[in-house]
Amino acid sequence: MQDSNKPDLDESLNVTTSHEQMLREAAAVVREKHVDEGGKEPMSLWIFGACAVVALVAGGALGKAGSMFDYDETVRPGYVRQTLDTDDGGALPPVPALKAYMSKGEKIYGKCIGCHAPDGKGGGAFPPLAGSEWVLGDTELFAMIVINGMSGPTSTGKVWGVMPAQGIGMSPTDLGAVMTYVRNSFGNSAGDVVTTEMAAEAMKISEARANPGTPVTAEELTAEHLKALPGEPLDPTAMVDPVSLEPAESPSE
Ligand code: HEC
Known part of the structure; x- marks a missing residue:
């Protein structure tokens, strides 16, 4: 019977060990995650910041460079909005x-x-x-x-x-x-x-x-x-x- 009990004890010991192991592993996982996050977050801010600077500089350069974004290129020169003359009840043009x-x-x-x-x-x-x-x-x-x-x-x-x-x-x-x-x-x-x-x-x-x-x-x-x-x-x-x-x-x- 004892023989038959022993494996039980072993098993419970094993359970304890594996619990401890699990906790250790979990802690390691959490630690690793912290390190991971600690490493990633400043990086993404850096990239964001760098992109913003590039966009600002590039935008300024493009604005000065060509005529593509010129006021005159995007607005028809001499364009005047036509409205019906309502002074005389919307008379048609002569x-x-x-x-x-x-x-x-x-x-x-x-x-x-x-x-x-x-x-x-x-x-x-x-x-x-x-x-x-x-x-x-x-x-x-x-x-x-x-x-x-x-x-x-x-x-x-x-x-x-x-x-x-x-x-x-x-x-x-x-x-x-x-x-x-x-x-x-x-x-x-x-x-x-x-x-x-x-x-x-x-x-x-x-x-x-x-x-x-x-x-x-x-x-x-x-x-x-x-x-x-x-x-x-x-x-x-x-x-x-x-x-x-x-x-x-x-x-x-
Ligand atoms: C119901 C039919 C009819 C209508 C509608 C009509 N006419 Fe006539 N028109 C005649 C006839 C028929 C004569 C020829 C009369 C004759 O033999 O004496 C004529 C002749 C004329 C003549 C003379 C042509 C020539 O070389 O001697 C003129 C001009 C004329 N019509 C203009 C008009 C005008 C403009 C209108 C519309 C505002 C009009 N007619 C509407 C039937 C009509």
Whole structure:
């Protein structure tokens, strides 16, 4: 039995020894770790510090060296932020008169397009406006046709039918714009502007006709309206407001 006990004692002794050993080893591990940490931490601070110095020096050198980081290279010279002028309710920038009258006139031409066609060449029962003598000739004559409509013969002597009056609901600005558009489209190139002022005069002349509201005839047109509309000619390049077609105020005002 003793024999059988002895190994037990040995075992317990061994356990004690191995406990001590374990503690010693653990202490060694902890010691080593301390040394490890003690060695590492100052090193990483050193590297950090060295990198910071390198970055500062290199950055300064790069900043002075080339144009890559120059203010002028990264900012577009002369760039000015554009804002809408809110003083006058966000008005659009002015455009040259002929351009402004043309783009408004193109919209008003929607009244004529069904008969005279998008290319102004007419067709079927409708005469062409492209190359028409009466479109390109005296503006008073052309205006009388648009406001009152007409009953032939037309400028070529050909009778097509009757054109209904188009002036109803048109403002002087609309009339001037559509006349300017027709006189400068489809190959027509009068090169001038029929102003709102001229169109307003045309409306007065039309009201003063002997038989207002009836379509004009070739006879009346050639007898009474072979004239340019009264009014100051407008320089086609003068700046106007694109919506109202009023002369744009000069920037100094
Ligand atoms: C409903 C169809 C119709 C509409 C819309 C119409 N016209 Fe006419 N237009 C005619 C007809 C038809 C004639 C020819 C009348 C005739 O034979 O007497 C004519 C003739 C003319 C003439 C004379 C051409 C020439 O060489 O003698 C002009 C200029 C003209 N129209 C311009 C216009 C303009 C500008 C508009 C739009 C604002 C317009 N017309 C809208 C049908 C129309």
